[in-house]
Amino acid sequence: ATTARKSLTIGLIPADGIGREVIPAAREAILAVQSELPEVKFIDLLAGWETFTRTGVALPLETVQTLRDECDCALFGSVSSPSRKVAGYSSPIVALRKELDLYANIRPVCSVSADPARPPAVDLIVVRENTECLYVKDEKLIQTDNGKEARATRLITERASSRIGKIAFELAKARPRKLLTIIHKSNVLSVTDGLFRESVRAVPRGVNGKYDDVTIEEQLVDSAVYRLFREPQIFDVMVAPNLYGDIISDAAAALVGSLGVIPSINAGDAFVMGEPVHGSAPDIAGKGIANPVASIRSAALMLRHLGYTSAADKIDKAVNDTLAPADVLTADLGGTHSTAQVTDHIMNLIKHQY
Numbered sequence: 426a427t428t429a430r431k432s433l434t435i436g437l438i439p440a441d442g443i444g445r446e447v448i449p450a451a452r453e454a455i456l457a458v459q460s461e462l463p464e465v466k467f468i469d470l471l472a473g474w475e476t477f478t479r480t481g482v483a484l485p486l487e488t489v490q491t492l493r494d495e496c497d498c499a500l501f502g503s504v505s506s507p508s509r510k511v512a513g514y515s516s517p518i519v520a521l522r523k524e525l526d527l528y529a530n531i532r533p534v535c536s537v538s539a540d541p542a543r544p545p546a547v548d549l550i551v552v553r554e555n556t557e558c559l560y561v562k563d564e565k566l567i568q569t570d571n572g573k574e575a576r577a578t579r580l581i582t583e584r585a586s587s588r589i590g591k592i593a594f595e596l597a598k599a600r601p602r603k604l605l606t607i608i609h610k611s612n613v614l615s616v617t618d619g620l621f622r623e624s625v626r627a628v629p630r631g632v633n634g635k636y637d638d639v640t641i642e643e644q645l646v647d648s649a650v651y652r653l654f655r656e657p658q659i660f661d662v663m664v665a666p667n668l669y670g671d672i673i674s675d676a677a678a679a680l681v682g683s684l685g686v687i688p689s690i691n692a693g694d695a696f697v698m699g700e701p702v703h704g705s706a707p708d709i710a711g712k713g714i715a716n717p718v719a720s721i722r723s724a725a726l727m728l729r730h731l732g733y734t735s736a737a738d739k740i741d742k743a744v745n746d747t748l749a750p751a752d753v754l755t756a757d758l759g760g761t762h763s764t765a766q767v768t769d770h771i772m773n774l775i776k777h778q779y
């Protein structure tokens with residue numbers, strides 16, 4: 426993370442559905458903390474199902490090139506996917522992760538505590554490896570004498586496991602509890618999960634005690650999910666291979682109520698992209714009632730990843746100070762306010778109170 430940039434160029438890809446309603450809110454949040462940032466520039470970019478239906482491509486080359494050549498980071502909204510398979514269409518988000526080598530999916534899940542003196546009941550970060558494991562999609566269907574047989578390859582490399590491990594150690598080191606839990610199933614999958622576990626454990630070696638203050642624990646994935654539901658407070662930073670990470674990050678999201686409040690970033694060594702965890706929510710799209718918090722928090726998380734801590738802190742504080750009193754909330758959190766009203770409320774706190 427470097428804060429020595431002269432300017433910060435941010436690609437905005439609202440894509441489909443409520444992405445178009447919540448990404449503008451995230452943009453406003455960044456503008457509201459401009460004084461903490463170098464000169465901010467936004468570039469609007471296309472991708473998604475609507476782009477595909479109009480142009481025949483879900484992820485225009487121009488979008489990828491602009492992100493690569495001109496942007497420091499980006500915010501992605503959400504894509505609608507057709508209910509059946511459509512020839513030529515594939516998710517632009519998956520393609521973007523690949524094109525930009527965004528190998529880490531980072532998802533903080535934090536409940537809001539009404540009493541500022543008490544810590545939140547859930548305050549954890551799931552760090553998911555984003556490029557390999559079963560999701561390399563190397564599947565085969567074979568006809569045998571005994572019927573069909575399906576096989577999939579699960580790829581785990583030392584390189585991918587150590588780089589995700591390094592991200593997880595960095596995050597753990599920066600948090601008050603400094604606890605890292607490695608999630609695996611190496612009692613059964615001793616080769617693949619064994620390599621993941623060993624590679625993450627090896628990260629602190631040879632870096633001169635840099636991570637000496639981080640406590641390392643391990644959990645088998647099944648018991649991790651069980652404990653996540655029974656005693657989520659035991660977790661701080663969890664790091665997992667792709668498949669387990671996918672499941673755990675959605676399970677963790679369920680602990681804090683609405684999908685509308687959970688942010689994420691997709692990070693690589695050269696680029697970071699903020700993305701709310703929710704989808705395009707076709708059931709509420711266009712009504713102006715989507716919760717903008719997930720996107721606003723994604724903007725903060727992206728800024729934090731880039732090293733702009735004070736800007737991120739301001740945004741997160743305004744969000745918490747909006748959620749805790751629960752006076753101005755969208756319908757998913759039991760409120761009656763619109764996207765614009767919640768956004769304005771958060772912006773006013775940022776601009777006038779801190």
Ligand code: ATP
Binds near residue numbers: 443503504714757
């Ligand atoms: P997609 O296929 O794009 O993922 P989906 O139908 O799965 O669409 P999600 O966006 O995943 O929809 O949302 C699941 C449910 O949560 C929907 O009922 C949706 O309205 C609600 N929801 C998701 N995000 C928000 C939000 N930001 N504000 C309010 N409600 C939301």
Ligand code: MG
Binds near residue numbers: 703704705
């Ligand atoms: Mg969905």
